[in-house]
Amino acid sequence: MPKAYLSGLMIMHKPSEGHVNASVINEFGISLIDLSYDEKKDKVKLHSITDKMNKWYIKRALSNDFKNILKAMREGSYEYLNTKRKIKYSFQPANETE
Incomplete structure (x- = not known):
């Protein structure tokens, strides 16, 4: 984001x-967002979100972004850019576990 940075x-x-x-x-172990994604319905549901981000417009943007992020990850890409809001998401995968 232009004026903010979030990592975790x-x-x-x-x-x-x-x-x-x-x-x-x-990094402090505080949960910011809990969500689920249904690939068949192509829908993201936010189950909980931190109070500072609990605004309808932020939740709508995050839902759309996470839907696109999860689609990109399924295709093997670990970066997503929301061009409208100029937000860049980058992920570094860890080892998968069973």
Whole structure:
């Protein structure tokens, strides 16, 4: 983002085919966002979000961005740029576990 920077972990879990659950956690271990993605319906549902980000316009932008991020990750890309808002998301995958 032009005037802000956020880093942390995005932990993803695929409980069944076509579904992804994820949490974004900052360096202090505080959960910022909990979400789920249904690949078949192509929908993101935000289950919880930190108070400072709990605004309808932020939630809508994040839902759309995470939908595009998860699609890009499925195709093997670990970067996404929201050109409208000039927000760049970069991910570095860790080792997958079972």
